[in-house]
Amino acid sequence: MRVAIIGGGLCGLTAANELKEYAEVTVYEKAEIGGLTSSYYNEEKGYWIEKFYHHCFRGDECLLNQIKKFKLGGRLVWRVARTAFASGEKIYPLNTPLEILRYPYLSFADKIKLARFTLGSKKRNFRNFDDYGVVEGIRDELGEHLLREFFMPLLRSKFGENYGSVSYAWLLARVSIRSNRRFSGEELGYLRHGFHQLITRMSEEISVERTSPKISIPELSVNGKDYDAIIYTAPLPHLPEGIRRAAELPEIKYQSSVCALIGAESGISEDVYWTNVRDASIFGAIIEHTNFMPRDDYGEDLIYLASYSTPEGELFKKPEEELKKIYLKGVARYGLREKDVNWIEIFKAKYSGPIFEKGYSKKITDYRTPIEHFYVAGMTSPPNYPERSMNGSIRSGLEVAQILRRDLGLV
Numbered sequence: 001m002r003v004a005i006i007g008g009g010l011c012g013l014t015a016a017n018e019l020k021e022y023a024e025v026t027v028y029e030k031a032e033i034g035g036l037t038s039s040y041y042n043e044e045k046g047y048w049i050e051k052f053y054h055h056c057f058r059g060d061e062c063l064l065n066q067i068k069k070f071k072l073g074g075r076l077v078w079r080v081a082r083t084a085f086a087s088g089e090k091i092y093p094l095n096t097p098l099e100i101l102r103y104p105y106l107s108f109a110d111k112i113k114l115a116r117f118t119l120g121s122k123k124r125n126f127r128n129f130d131d132y133g134v135v136e137g138i139r140d141e142l143g144e145h146l147l148r149e150f151f152m153p154l155l156r157s158k159f160g161e162n163y164g165s166v167s168y169a170w171l172l173a174r175v176s177i178r179s180n181r182r183f184s185g186e187e188l189g190y191l192r193h194g195f196h197q198l199i200t201r202m203s204e205e206i207s208v209e210r211t212s213p214k215i216s217i218p219e220l221s222v223n224g225k226d227y228d229a230i231i232y233t234a235p236l237p238h239l240p241e242g243i244r245r246a247a248e249l250p251e252i253k254y255q256s257s258v259c260a261l262i263g264a265e266s267g268i269s270e271d272v273y274w275t276n277v278r279d280a281s282i283f284g285a286i287i288e289h290t291n292f293m294p295r296d297d298y299g300e301d302l303i304y305l306a307s308y309s310t311p312e313g314e315l316f317k318k319p320e321e322e323l324k325k326i327y328l329k330g331v332a333r334y335g336l337r338e339k340d341v342n343w344i345e346i347f348k349a350k351y352s353g354p355i356f357e358k359g360y361s362k363k364i365t366d367y368r369t370p371i372e373h374f375y376v377a378g379m380t381s382p383p384n385y386p387e388r389s390m391n392g393s394i395r396s397g398l399e400v401a402q403i404l405r406r407d408l409g410l411v
Helices: 011-019 061-069 097-103 108-123 134-140 144-165 168-177 198-205 241-246 321-330 390-408
Strands: 001-004 026-030 041-042 047-050 076-087 091-092 185-189 207-209 229-232 254-264 274-276 285-288 301-309 341-354 373-377
Touching: 001 011, 011 026, 011 198, 011 390, 041 341, 061 198, 061 390, 091 097, 091 144, 091 274, 097 108, 108 134, 108 168, 134 144, 134 168, 144 185, 144 274, 144 301, 229 390, 241 285, 274 321, 301 321, 321 341
Parallel strands: 001 026, 001 229, 026 207, 076 274, 229 373
Antiparallel strands: 041 047, 076 091, 076 185, 254 301, 254 341, 274 285, 285 301
16 A cells, blocks of 8 residues: 655654555655754754744644654753734833733723733634634724734734735634733743754654655556555645646635744843734744743854745745845844844745635635545644644644545555
């Protein structure tokens, strides 16, 4: 029995490991193993760091189980990560009650509304708001001032120019997920020294073909080699249109990620991990990794500047050298001098995730398709709605492998 898996991200690697005892499995990956979880190696200082920022939550059961399965549990650490808002050239921490009370851009009444909204999010069924726009939902429930002064920077940070089409269901679920807070901040997890360790161990006993796969349907062949089943885990736009039609896959809009990663002699804030940028900027968030993990692990400060665009957007199309200059100019206003920057790299992901538009739940893809033994899993699968995550990708890999085994009688 032979199974081909298209895409070597967390979903594909998880499915491959679940099936390797029952079938001959080949993973096809034209780019880098790990997908959005791939890492950059700093040769000068000898460390790995994710190209796009990553962390996990206590509720990420599938991810935490994989970390334990591959004997990395001793390297998983939990820290309280402090957050802030940047306005003008000033950074305002927003973690303790006193810090929140001091924040000048919201009234006391707005802060009470926001607290009630956050605390009540876990009790609400976000799926009931799938057809309701996020802008309308915030305005109707919390008012125009909170929308403009607090939520709009967050929405622009996450979705770029696409924020207006996003569903209110996304926000309600996101707030619920992110409400595991302590007195001084939010508790987050990280695999110390990098998630590349998990990717490496997941791919050690897997056959990987580093080539662009050409899929033939209904023969179920990849690059001329026949298979009994194919699991497709890459972004849907990479599939030829004819296969998308035959598999009855929906038209899904994707956003793109553009991320600057900076190594520097100094950080921006004293202890803030995540800073949302309130003013219009090329980047919507500053993520100071070495305010989360020990600086001594790297020998320098590491800072992400996160932006979102579309595959056709001007930001995504800009050359890397031009982007470096723009990002460095933008971050200088927060006190990071260019002379203190050791290096800067730009990483792009053309299809980094679906845009969770109004009505998106109707587009969630089933694992089975009308093409016999051709399966689809990954970002558009049920576990990644309404927020894609490492945990959701692993869970979708587990679920599609279980369905394939049942269909093919692999016991």
